[in-house]
Amino acid sequence: MNRIWIVLIPRAARILAAIASILILLAPAWTISLGDPGPGAPGPAEAAPSEAAPRSVSKPPARKQPVPPQAPAGMQLVRKVMSPSGKLAIQYLRDRQQGIRQIALQDAKNPANTTVLAQYKRNAWVVLSPDDEWIVLNSRDGTANGAQLYHRVSTAPLKYEVPQELRGTAGGLQDVVWQAYLGDTQQDPNTDRSRVTVDGIAWEPDSHRVTLSVAPIASKDDAALPEPWTCSYDVTTKQIEPPAEVADEPGDAAPNESATAAVGATSTQPAEGDTEAEAPAEESTDLEGEKFPATRQDPITIADANELDLSDIRYAINEMLARHGANFHDAKIKKTFSEFSWYQPRADVSLEDIEKEFSEVETNNIAVLRRCRDAKIAAAHRPAHHAIRGEPVEEPDSARAVRDILQGVSDALGNP
Numbered sequence: 001m002n003r004i005w006i007v008l009i010p011r012a013a014r015i016l017a018a019i020a021s022i023l024i025l026l027a028p029a030w031t032i033s034l035g036d037p038g039p040g041a042p043g044p045a046e047a048a049p050s051e052a053a054p055r056s057v058s059k060p061p062a063r064k065q066p067v068p069p070q071a072p073a074g075m076q077l078v079r080k081v082m083s084p085s086g087k088l089a090i091q092y093l094r095d096r097q098q099g100i101r102q103i104a105l106q107d108a109k110n111p112a113n114t115t116v117l118a119q120y121k122r123n124a125w126v127v128l129s130p131d132d133e134w135i136v137l138n139s140r141d142g143t144a145n146g147a148q149l150y151h152r153v154s155t156a157p158l159k160y161e162v163p164q165e166l167r168g169t170a171g172g173l174q175d176v177v178w179q180a181y182l183g184d185t186q187q188d189p190n191t192d193r194s195r196v197t198v199d200g201i202a203w204e205p206d207s208h209r210v211t212l213s214v215a216p217i218a219s220k221d222d223a224a225l226p227e228p229w230t231c232s233y234d235v236t237t238k239q240i241e242p243p244a245e246v247a248d249e250p251g252d253a254a255p256n257e258s259a260t261a262a263v264g265a266t267s268t269q270p271a272e273g274d275t276e277a278e279a280p281a282e283e284s285t286d287l288e289g290e291k292f293p294a295t296r297q298d299p300i301t302i303a304d305a306n307e308l309d310l311s312d313i314r315y316a317i318n319e320m321l322a323r324h325g326a327n328f329h330d331a332k333i334k335k336t337f338s339e340f341s342w343y344q345p346r347a348d349v350s351l352e353d354i355e356k357e358f359s360e361v362e363t364n365n366i367a368v369l370r371r372c373r374d375a376k377i378a379a380a381h382r383p384a385h386h387a388i389r390g391e392p393v394e395e396p397d398s399a400r401a402v403r404d405i406l407q408g409v410s411d412a413l414g415n416p
Contacts, residue, residue, distance in 0.1 A: 074098060079327075079347035082108070083128045090126060092348030101348060103137070107158055115158045117150065123353055125325065125346040127200045129207035134235055135160055136173070136200030136210055138344075140357060146174030146198040147212060149233070165238050173212075174198040177231060180240040181214045185227050196226050202341060209234045209241070213342075217359055287323070289340045292316040295365045296323065305372040310380070313373045320366055324354045 074095040081090050091104040091114075101120050107113035118124060123140040135150040149172065150160040166172045177198050182189055194217075201211045214229040232241045287293070294300060295316055305313060318328070322337040325346035337343040358366065 075102060081347055083132050084130045085132050088128065088132050094348055105158055105160070113156055113158050117160060123346060123349045125344065127202065129203040130205055131207040133207060134210070138199045147200040149173040173233065176240060177212050177214065180231060180242065181229050184242045185229060187226070191226060201344070208236050287340065287342045290319065292319055295320050296362055299361055300365050300368055302368060302372060305368050310373065310376045313369050313376070317366060317369050317373065320362060321351060321354055324357055325349060326351055326354050
């Protein structure tokens, strides 16, 4: 009997050891199986709050906001204005030490999407189409007083380029307008280009055509100024469209509004009572709503200016500045001139720079107007009892009596 147990016990031990090894190997699988309740069974996430096992919820990475690029070293933002659509911001920047300016365009929704449209030294401003597809850049950079056209070729990254058809010409859009101007007005092809400015004024609502003006630059030495002129450029047909013809018979259609608004229209209607059309009416170079065109055409004197009221003198000074695009800080003044289509405020141009563009006639006239303005202001604030220009002072009766008594005492004492 003892011998049987001696044989069975080792065998049982080996069997138990084998079973234990198998159980150890199967334990992880059982643990996973027990943790999976199977389809349809409530899992830990669906258990009651008191029974649910805590778990960490991974959050999506935070979206980084686009950061606008920093302006080049030395460049400072002078002003930022929005395009007609509100989708683009036009930035006017200036480096005063280097004397360099820039116009940059920025996507309003993505400030990092920014591009520099132009770099210049003097003055420039842009006129954008309503759909932001087209830009006219007007510049006053040295002898270049003209307009250039740009077309958007990419929105991201933002990019504008001169259209292919305008790259081969000497001055782009302004050169095309100048040649059309010479042909339409039948002027000498050798007419000095520097005697006029060529500017884009405004876009039509459909963004297909932009109105441009050719305006003479007044000078004291000029015997005759070039004829003012307006036209429109169609970006779809790539053609210049001159101003509409003026009817010869009274009562017919008036000249196109863009011509009148920009530089004044030339009338070809016959004088009243005439039957011939050869005698045109007097040419007008006045701008729409312009009150004092003489300030840019003819020298004015102190006597001329003194005939004006103080309010008129102030208006004439502001009108001279407005014609060159002064960006008035006074909201009332700015609103007054904003009613005229020829007023195109230039955000980054100071009044000092504006006056540097004045002709000799304008420089003389604004100095005369300011002298008369200051004199009238001083006269209005001068006390009434002070003598003016040697006029006798009105002396009160009491003061006159005291003076007579003192004079009598002095005479009695023999004083000289």
